[in-house]
Amino acid sequence: MARTIGFIGLGNMGGPMAANLVKTGHRVRGFDLVPASLDLAREAGVTVVGSALEAAQGAEVVITMLPAGRHVIEVWTQIAEAVPEGTLLIDSSTVDVESARKAHALAKARSCLSVDAPVSGGTGGAKAGTLTFMAGGEEAAFAGAEPLLKAMGKNVFHCGQAGAGQAAKICNNMILGISMIGVCEAFALGEKLGLSHEALYDVASVSSGQCWSLTSYCPVPGPVPASPANNGYKPGFAAALMLKDLRLAQAAALAAGASTPLGAEAAQIYGLFDGLGHGGEDFSAIIRMLRGTEGQ
Ligand code: NAD
Numbered sequence: 001m002a003r004t005i006g007f008i009g010l011g012n013m014g015g016p017m018a019a020n021l022v023k024t025g026h027r028v029r030g031f032d033l034v035p036a037s038l039d040l041a042r043e044a045g046v047t048v049v050g051s052a053l054e055a056a057q058g059a060e061v062v063i064t065m066l067p068a069g070r071h072v073i074e075v076w077t078q079i080a081e082a083v084p085e086g087t088l089l090i091d092s093s094t095v096d097v098e099s100a101r102k103a104h105a106l107a108k109a110r111s112c113l114s115v116d117a118p119v120s121g122g123t124g125g126a127k128a129g130t131l132t133f134m135a136g137g138e139e140a141a142f143a144g145a146e147p148l149l150k151a152m153g154k155n156v157f158h159c160g161q162a163g164a165g166q167a168a169k170i171c172n173n174m175i176l177g178i179s180m181i182g183v184c185e186a187f188a189l190g191e192k193l194g195l196s197h198e199a200l201y202d203v204a205s206v207s208s209g210q211c212w213s214l215t216s217y218c219p220v221p222g223p224v225p226a227s228p229a230n231n232g233y234k235p236g237f238a239a240a241l242m243l244k245d246l247r248l249a250q251a252a253a254l255a256a257g258a259s260t261p262l263g264a265e266a267a268q269i270y271g272l273f274d275g276l277g278h279g280g281e282d283f284s285a286i287i288r289m290l291r292g293t294e295g296q
Contacts, residue, residue: 002026005148006059008052008075009093010037013119014065016126017092017152019044023129024151031055053082061088061148068244069099076103085111088144092133094118094245097163097170097252104137104162113141116162117149118169122237130154134172136164170252173245177266177283180213180242184287187220191291197222219284233285240279243270 002025007018010032021028022045030046031054032038038048049055056062056079066072072091080089089107091100091114100116107114115137125131131153135142142158149156159168186209190200201223205215217236218224228236235241246267253260273279273289288294 001147003060003148004029004058006031006052006055006057006062006079007041007046007065008032008055008062008079009065009067009071010034010041010046011065011067012123013092013126014063015040015044016123017063017065017131018046020126020129020152021148022046026148026151029055029059053078056083056087059083059087061090061144063090063148064093066091066093068093069095069102072103073099073106076106080106080110080112083110083112086113088113088115088141090115090117090145090148092117092119094169094248095166096248097166098255100136100163100166113138113144114162115141115145116165117145118165119153120169120172121153122235125153133157134159134165134168136160136162136166136168138162166248167252170245170249173242174249174260174263174266176213177242177246177270178262179211180217180219180284181266181269181286181290183209183211183213184219184284184290187287188291213284217284219287228282228284229287233282233288235280236282236284238279239270239273239281239283239285242283243267243274243279246270 004027007028007030010030018028018030028046029049030041031049031052042048052075062079064072064075072093072095089112104114115135117133117135119131119133121131132155133149133153135158159165197220218227219229221229249263250267273286
């Protein structure tokens with residue numbers, strides 16, 4: 001069923017996601033602060049409007065894809081005031097769990113339905129329409145969101161109530177950050193021991209060291225031809241975004257009283273890498289810092 005959707009935040013992720021909604025027959029009214037993003041969206045068939053409020057007016061569903069929690073709260077505060085009761089608000093940005101819950105509360109106070117639905121799959125997945133969505137919110141809100149999420153992604157999970165999508169996202173990415181550092185340390189140690197990359201990969205990829213960071217995203221060139229290591233560590237998934245997610249996980253751990261010592265260490269290590277000026281590189285490039293060749 002074609003729906004009228006307001007889409008706010010048409011950046012690297014939001015732009016192609018909005019384009020996929022247009023491709024599946026929906027009417028999309030889009031807004032971003034950056035004129036170049038608006039031009040690309042227009043080319044993709046989005047009706048470009050002059051403000052977030054205008055994008056939301058007349059829309060049955062409003063989707064936000066913004067940098068961080070404060071942007072989401074700012075935009076949701078404006079639009080929740082302006083849209084009719086029953087409008088469905090979906091936030092797909094990666095934000096802290098507390099902001100996600102605050103956004104749900106803003107929606108509820110205006111009798112709107114709401115879903116937090118962050119994604120994994122990166123810009124490639126956004127373009128291809130193969131993102132994974134992790135959603136939190138009430139059943140009725142999720143039921144309304146699901147067909148739209150499926151138009152932009154391949155796997156859609158309802159993880160629980162308000163904030164559960166963000167919780168799933170940061171827990172998953174904490175595993176990813178920690179496991180990538182583990183795989184990098186193993187290759188760096190193997191190199192010092194005279195072990196070839198191929199030999200370590202062949203053994204570990206079918207042994208108990210097997211994990212996604214190794215077999216889908218190998219941080220050394222060769223064993224997994226599509227991994228960013230074969231392409232000068234061009235992202236992929238930028239180290240700065242990994243750092244953002246690890247810090248969100250730490251904020252959540254602190255607030256919830258959870259002990260996550262390796263998550264904390266991973267956040268420190270990625271913070272150092274980012275501080276050395278490598279935030280724009282793929283997150284697997286951390287191997288260069290761990291083996292002491294980060295400038296090369
Ligand atoms: P981006 O910076 O390319 O896009 C964000 C857009 O929001 C920008 O175009 C910006 O102009 C716009 N914006 C900011 N404030 C606004 C406002 N008040 N009104 C309208 N537009 C506004 O970032 P992105 O890579 O598209 O990421 C978006 C979100 O998705 C982030 O939370 C990020 O952590 C998450 N994410 C990104 C990736 C990735 O690989 N890029 C992967 C998974 C999740």
